Amino acid sequence: MSDDADGRLLELDAVQAYYGLAHVLQGVSLEVRPGEVTALLGRNGAGKTTTLRSVMGLVSVRGGEIRFGGEAVTGRPTHRIARMGIGYVPEDRRMFPGLTVEENLRLAALGCGLDRERSRAGFERVWELFPALREHARREAARLSGGQQQMVAIARALIGNPRLLLIDEPTQGLAPAIARDIARTLAGIAATGVGVLLVEQNAVMALEVARRAYVIDEGRIVAEGPAERIRDDAGIRSRYLAV
């Protein structure tokens, strides 16, 4: 599997997605390149989470195409899509609160089908990326702060060494200083060559770390471009972003 010659890691081409009869995504096209953060912004209910769920095969995609590393993923089961090299951090973080940090990560490694060697490499990578988590390895996830829990959720998604990270509103409910830590972490992950698709309502933070951004509204992409251009466009900000 290789990236497209022009550097596209993930490509959505006119994706149509439904919940039952509700037609939610109405032709979403976007691309994520390796080694940079791409932001997907928009108001509550715009279709951001549904876009990530479409990539992971968690909603019904009935039109258009999704390609990862040039290969079609549309119609594949979620675990296969994940094992192609996509880490997904859902909105609710979905951890096992009664298990320790290390146990949560071990379950994630099992879920990725990692053998002992790759699991060890995965742990080394995430401990290096999140030294503070290593100190809390034996602590129950429920006893961590919100920011630390988000770090565990990100670490879980990274344990299998994905080439693409999809992350849904990681700064929601966190204090500004903690949100900045998360943003810095995402920039650091992208700097290792991973493509990051960052969904946020916190447009200010997202536009600080992203190289490019898309704005979605009512299931359609209504603006796209370099992050600074989206940031400086007062019309886009007032129409589609809550800033």
Ligand SMILES: Nc1ncnc2c1ncn2[C@@H]1O[C@H](COP(=O)(O)OP(=O)(O)O)[C@@H](O)[C@H]1O
């Ligand atoms: N499970 C579901 N069943 C039916 N409709 C849903 C479901 N989840 C989301 N929707 C609808 O799909 C639209 C997009 O939702 P979502 O992708 O969650 O938006 P965002 O993440 O941008 O806030 C909204 O109108 C929402 O009400």
Ligand SMILES: [Mg+2]
């Ligand atoms: Mg959402």
